[in-house]
Amino acid sequence: MNINISTTPSQLGKNAAELAATRLNGAIREKGEARLLVSTGSSQFETLAALSECAVDWSRVEVFHLDEYIGPDVTHPASFRKYLYERFISKINVKAFYPVDGSDNISEQIGQLSEEILKKPIDVGLIGIGENGHIAFNDPPADFDTHKPYIVVYLDDRCKMQQVNEGWFPSMKEVPATAISMSVHQIMQCKMIISSVPHLVKAEAVALTMQNELSNLVPATMLKQHPDWHLYLDQNSASKIITHHS
Numbered sequence: 001m002n003i004n005i006s007t008t009p010s011q012l013g014k015n016a017a018e019l020a021a022t023r024l025n026g027a028i029r030e031k032g033e034a035r036l037l038v039s040t041g042s043s044q045f046e047t048l049a050a051l052s053e054c055a056v057d058w059s060r061v062e063v064f065h066l067d068e069y070i071g072p073d074v075t076h077p078a079s080f081r082k083y084l085y086e087r088f089i090s091k092i093n094v095k096a097f098y099p100v101d102g103s104d105n106i107s108e109q110i111g112q113l114s115e116e117i118l119k120k121p122i123d124v125g126l127i128g129i130g131e132n133g134h135i136a137f138n139d140p141p142a143d144f145d146t147h148k149p150y151i152v153v154y155l156d157d158r159c160k161m162q163q164v165n166e167g168w169f170p171s172m173k174e175v176p177a178t179a180i181s182m183s184v185h186q187i188m189q190c191k192m193i194i195s196s197v198p199h200l201v202k203a204e205a206v207a208l209t210m211q212n213e214l215s216n217l218v219p220a221t222m223l224k225q226h227p228d229w230h231l232y233l234d235q236n237s238a239s240k241i242i243t244h245h246s
Contacts, residue, residue, distance in 0.1 A: 002230045005238045009198035013046025016196045016232040020047075020124050021054035023192050024061060027123040033060045033095065037125040037182075037190060038088065039136070040065065040080040042166045044128055047196040047232075048088045051126075058092040064117055066127070066136040067181040068100035070152070078168035078175075102180045106152065110180060114149040117186065125190030129197045132158035133205045133218040137181035142219035149186040154178055165201070184222055192228045195220075200236040207240035 006012040020036070027034035038048065065084055074081045081099045089097050098116055101109050127135055134140065139156040160175040169175045187193070197206055209220040223229050235242075 001224055001226075003233065004230065005233045005235065005242075007235055009046045009234050012196060012198050012232045012234050013048075013050045016047045016126075016194050016230075017050035017054055019230060020051055020126065020194055021056050023124050024056050028057055028060050033062070034124070035062045035064070035120060035122045037064045037066065037122045037127070037187075038084065039067075039126050039128040040083045041128055041130075043198055043202065044126065044196060045087070046198070047126060047194075052088055052091040056092075058094050061092075061094050062096045062098070063089065063094050064098050064113075064122065065100055066187075067179050068102040069176040070102040070106060070178045070180060071176045073103040074101075078163065100150070100180050102176075106180065110148075110150045110152070113180075117149050122190040123192065125187060125193045127187055127190075127193050127195050127223065129195055129202060129205050129209060129220045129223075130159060131162045131201055131205055132156060133208055133220045134159060135184060135187055135219050135223065137179040138184050138219045140219055141216045142184055142222075144184055144216050144219075144222065146183050147185050148183055150180055151183050152178055153181045162201075184219060188222060188226055190226075192230070193223060193226050194230045194232065195223060196232045197237050198232075198234040200239065202237040203240045206231075206233060206237050210241050 024034045068080045137153050139159050160172045163169050163175050208218045212218050212221050214221050
């Protein structure tokens with residue numbers, strides 16, 4: 001585990017993106033291609049913006065993403081596919097992008113995505129941490145046991161409120177009840193995991209992650225089990241662990 005604390009979200013994003021680009025370029029040199037897993041939400045704005053400007057041969061990179069609501073189509077303001085197309089995919093020329101589509105044929109979608117992601121390892125996973133400690137949409141108590149790559153999950157109220165507070169939905173009743181999410185087990189199969197976790201609203205989740213033993217009530221504690229996990233914080237999100245240690 002490596003912890004990097006930046007002064008601002010912008011610097012955090014730049015630092016995290018540089019590490020991701022270095023690892024992607026290494027995979028391309030070694031194998032001729034690379035696979036990248038990306039997450040969404042307001043915490044990933046700076047990292048994805050910086051990564052899209054890094055010197056990577058994107059034509060050799062396949063991109064997957066973590067999760068998507070069940071119900072809304074790609075035009076919905078909260079759609080993670082829309083988010084990624086606008087903020088990342090449209091700025092680079094990737095070999096392939098495998099979006100999670102929760103608008104129709106859910107079991108078929110899960111089957112196709114699962115088959116594709118199991119073909120080769122993911123070289124770099126950009127995995128955020130939610131305010132409730134979730135990774136992807138694996139809200140507490142998360143399923144640590146399933147080995148299925150993608151699963152259907154129910155969103156808890158804390159997760160729904162985060163989506164409202166970030167401006168994706170006008171109120172909790174508009175937030176879908178379910179989503180397709182990559183499983184915790186599948187996330188942990190990434191060769192390297194980089195977690196960009198800025199902002200004061202994440203300070204509690206960061207502290208719970210760092211101060212607790214492995215627990216599905218704080219799903220992000222699983223990341224500490226990964227042999228190559230890099231946590232990027234700003235001074236706001238790190239504030240409770242800095243205070244705890246001082």
